[in-house]
Amino acid sequence: MLTLSPHDLQAVALSLKVAVSATILATPAGIAIAFFLAFGKMRGKAIVEGIINLPLVLPPVVVGYLLLLSFGRNGFIGSLLNRFDIQIIFTLKAAIIASMVVGFPLLVRSIRIGMEAIDPAYFKVARTLGAGWWDSFFTIALPLCSRAIYAGMTLMFARSLGEFGATVILAGNIPGVTQTIPLAIYEYTSTPGGDSMALTLCLVSIVLSFTVLLLSEAVTKRLRKG
Amino acid sequence: MELDVHVQKKIGDFHLDCTFSLSASRAGVFGPSGSGKSTLMHLLAGLATADNGHIRLDDQILFDSSRKINKRPEERRIGVVFQHAHLFPHMSVRQNLLYGYSRTARKERKIEPEGLFKVLGVDVLKDRDVTTLSGGERQRVALARTLLTCPRLILMDEPLSGLDEERKFQIIPYLERVFGEYSIPLIFISHSLLEMRMMTEELLVMEQGSITRQLETESFARTTWDTGRKGYINLISLGLSQRHHDLFSYNWGDNCLILTEPGEAPENLFELDAREIILFKRHPEATSARNLLQCKVLQVYMSGNRARVELETGGKSLIAQIVPESVRELGIEKGSEVVAAIKASAFSRIF
Numbered sequence: 001m002l003t004l005s006p007h008d009l010q011a012v013a014l015s016l017k018v019a020v021s022a023t024i025l026a027t028p029a030g031i032a033i034a035f036f037l038a039f040g041k042m043r044g045k046a047i048v049e050g051i052i053n054l055p056l057v058l059p060p061v062v063v064g065y066l067l068l069l070s071f072g073r074n075g076f077i078g079s080l081l082n083r084f085d086i087q088i089i090f091t092l093k094a095a096i097i098a099s100m101v102v103g104f105p106l107l108v109r110s111i112r113i114g115m116e117a118i119d120p121a122y123f124k125v126a127r128t129l130g131a132g133w134w135d136s137f138f139t140i141a142l143p144l145c146s147r148a149i150y151a152g153m154t155l156m157f158a159r160s161l162g163e164f165g166a167t168v169i170l171a172g173n174i175p176g177v178t179q180t181i182p183l184a185i186y187e188y189t190s191t192p193g194g195d196s197m198a199l200t201l202c203l204v205s206i207v208l209s210f211t212v213l214l215l216s217e218a219v220t221k222r223l224r225k226g
Numbered sequence: 227m228e229l230d231v232h233v234q235k236k237i238g239d240f241h242l243d244c245t246f247s248l249s250a251s252r253a254g255v256f257g258p259s260g261s262g263k264s265t266l267m268h269l270l271a272g273l274a275t276a277d278n279g280h281i282r283l284d285d286q287i288l289f290d291s292s293r294k295i296n297k298r299p300e301e302r303r304i305g306v307v308f309q310h311a312h313l314f315p316h317m318s319v320r321q322n323l324l325y326g327y328s329r330t331a332r333k334e335r336k337i338e339p340e341g342l343f344k345v346l347g348v349d350v351l352k353d354r355d356v357t358t359l360s361g362g363e364r365q366r367v368a369l370a371r372t373l374l375t376c377p378r379l380i381l382m383d384e385p386l387s388g389l390d391e392e393r394k395f396q397i398i399p400y401l402e403r404v405f406g407e408y409s410i411p412l413i414f415i416s417h418s419l420l421e422m423r424m425m426t427e428e429l430l431v432m433e434q435g436s437i438t439r440q441l442e443t444e445s446f447a448r449t450t451w452d453t454g455r456k457g458y459i460n461l462i463s464l465g466l467s468q469r470h471h472d473l474f475s476y477n478w479g480d481n482c483l484i485l486t487e488p489g490e491a492p493e494n495l496f497e498l499d500a501r502e503i504i505l506f507k508r509h510p511e512a513t514s515a516r517n518l519l520q521c522k523v524l525q526v527y528m529s530g531n532r533a534r535v536e537l538e539t540g541g542k543s544l545i546a547q548i549v550p551e552s553v554r555e556l557g558i559e560k561g562s563e564v565v566a567a568i569k570a571s572a573f574s575r576i577f
Contacts, residue, residue: 119312121308121310121312122312122314124271124273124299124306124308125306125308125312125314126314126325127272127273127298127299127300128271128273128299128300128304128305128306128372129300129305129325129326129329129371129372129375130300130303130326130329130330130375131300131325131326131329132298132300135329139325140314143316144314144315144316
């Protein structure tokens with residue numbers, strides 16, 4: 001009963017690919033935005049914060065639809081990319097973008113909390129010791145909030161593994177191209193006799209998520225010790 | 227060192243407007259909390275920007291609003307030791323110590339790390355975890371970390387106020403040694419006159435955002451005696467002690483002092499309240515006080531119902547506080563001879 005078809009394995013591989021890419025691509029931007037929100041003194045911080053957090057409160061389907069409008073052939077970003085012959089919708093890129101947008105608030109929130117806990121005096125000390133801005137950022141700010149960055153990445157990764165609503169709208173449900181685990185489960189549940197296969201993928205999903213949690217705990221412990 | 231400063235800055239309702247020139251190698255900025263001392267330090271170090279004015283250190287302009295010059299903190303080469311040591315918690319003591327050193331150009335590195343670590347007693351701390359250090363140890367590591375960048379000027383912002391009351395002055399001998407050995411100019415910021423007298427030669431007195439007076443630290447200490455409720459504190463620096471029955475004797479100028487406290491370190495600093503000194507016209511026949519010093523009156527200052535008598539004894543100076551009635555009865559005037567009686571227990575140890 002608990003055997004995975006090549007089709008299922010493809011879904012697992014795609015899920016991992018999407019989650020890993022989304023997390024890695026979003027992290028640098030997440031760190032930058034979190035830094036701006038934690039230490040920036042510019043006006044309009046609340047607006048930036050609101051926009052970033054919007055996907056957290058909006059139904060993922062709404063996010064997906066808005067993305068579809070922007071990345072569509074006639075959309076603001078889509079028409080721009082079209083000139084360079086870049087197609088987003090119904091490709092793996094779309095699944096990654098959907099995951100990035102939906103998971104981004106979780107990433108930023110976590111890193112921001114970590115950064116706000118850093119005493120700004122450490123930067124001042126570093127600067128008077130001869131470190132430039134970027135130097136103090138890389139040698140003081142990043143290491144001091146490494147646990148928060150890691151926690152944010154874990155959250156984002158887990159969220160990407162489970163992303164469904166925005167993905168199904170922007171990337172569609174194409175086996176072998178954009179069909180991740182949740183989309184495959186959805187397809188099985190709407191196919192007569194697909195229950196056992198859906199259950200198998202559910203188990204895979206649980207194992208994957210649990211492994212992520214365990215790994216994250218282990219790394220956090222090590223960072224705390226270090 | 228030549229430091230020339232004219233800065234103005236408005237923060238909320240607070241206005242900072244400071245103008246001064248400094249050339250003393252050990253200067254202090256003295257003032258109550260909220261007088262703008264820390265703001266001034268931030269402006270000097272480049273951690274904040276003044277609205278107007280200029281800052282010149284030797285022949286380099288660090289800040290000039292009219293010429294739009296504002297050197298970044300890392301370009302100013304002004305070291306800062308903050309109230310709390312702020313050792314980087316994710317680094318070892320060794321990494322902390324070398325953070326600035328590794329960022330200092332080779333030709334600027336004039337202090338040899340191992341030698342400095344010995345002077346400051348941090349060589350034994352290098353392999354410890356930052357979180358296990360005591361307040362005094364942290365402050366010494368922070369000072370070593372700053373000194374290794376060979377700054378042109380060191381600013382110390384209330385470096386003692388974060389330490390335990392009982393042991394905070396233990397760091398003073400280290401500071402004395404380090405500033406004696408490496409001639410780096412120092413600006414010491416504090417609201418404690420006692421710390422100022424131990425660490426500085428010249429004072430900038432700061433009140434409500436401006437420098438109101440600039441004078442020698444000792445002269446300032448002598449002018450404040452009539453305003454404060456506390457009497458003047460004589461600071462007596464003594465060397466090693468010798469046993470004297472169950473007490474301890476020390477050489478002090480040409481005199482010998484008897485104290486209840488032993489001096490096991492080569493440097494010991496004691497405070498002696500001017501009110502604890504009793505003056506006699508002639509040598510008393512017998513007294514319970516263990517120290518009787520033949521003194522010459524240098525000066526007598528009157529203020530209200532108190533009188534301060536500046537004395538010279540065995541090449542050292544001492545200040546006693548008595549009341550004007552005693553001055554009249556004893557006929558104390560400039561040039562007269564008196565005997566000062568001080569109890570062995572009147573001296574209390576600072577470090």
